[in-house]
Amino acid sequence: MNTCIIGIGSNIEAETNIPRALELIGKACTILQTSTMLKTKPIGYTAQSDFTNGAVKIETNWSQQELNKYLKTVENQLGRDRTERKDGPRTIDLDLLVWNGQVVDQDYYTRDFLRQAAAELGFQTSN
Numbered sequence: 001m002n003t004c005i006i007g008i009g010s011n012i013e014a015e016t017n018i019p020r021a022l023e024l025i026g027k028a029c030t031i032l033q034t035s036t037m038l039k040t041k042p043i044g045y046t047a048q049s050d051f052t053n054g055a056v057k058i059e060t061n062w063s064q065q066e067l068n069k070y071l072k073t074v075e076n077q078l079g080r081d082r083t084e085r086k087d088g089p090r091t092i093d094l095d096l097l098v099w100n101g102q103v104v105d106q107d108y109y110t111r112d113f114l115r116q117a118a119a120e121l122g123f124q125t126s127n
Helices: 014-028 064-077 112-120
Strands: 002-010 030-034 038-040 051-060 093-099
Touching: 002 014, 002 064, 002 112, 014 030, 014 051, 014 064, 038 112, 051 112, 064 093, 093 112
Parallel strands: none
Antiparallel strands: 002 051, 002 093, 030 051, 038 051
């Protein structure tokens, strides 16, 4: 069994899209805990609405590649527009942050809200 932390973000109908994403993740994986969702300012392209960000800790039998593929499927189901700029508005953004105790997304080190959410879910790193 693999234990993972997934970062969650949205700035388009976050109050609808984040719970829906959690519901879809919960159908495929075991949700252990969800962090507090925080309002954050956009990074990079700032001419857009604030984001709601947090994280979810899960268990899965899937490989890292299988889980990432599923997260992209969930994003697509919730209307993620991949033709827009990478740092632009989005219905949902799901990123695998921690895989079995190892940071696998370098954004973890540059985004305070990701470290805060992961810490709330019991993850700490010395890096």
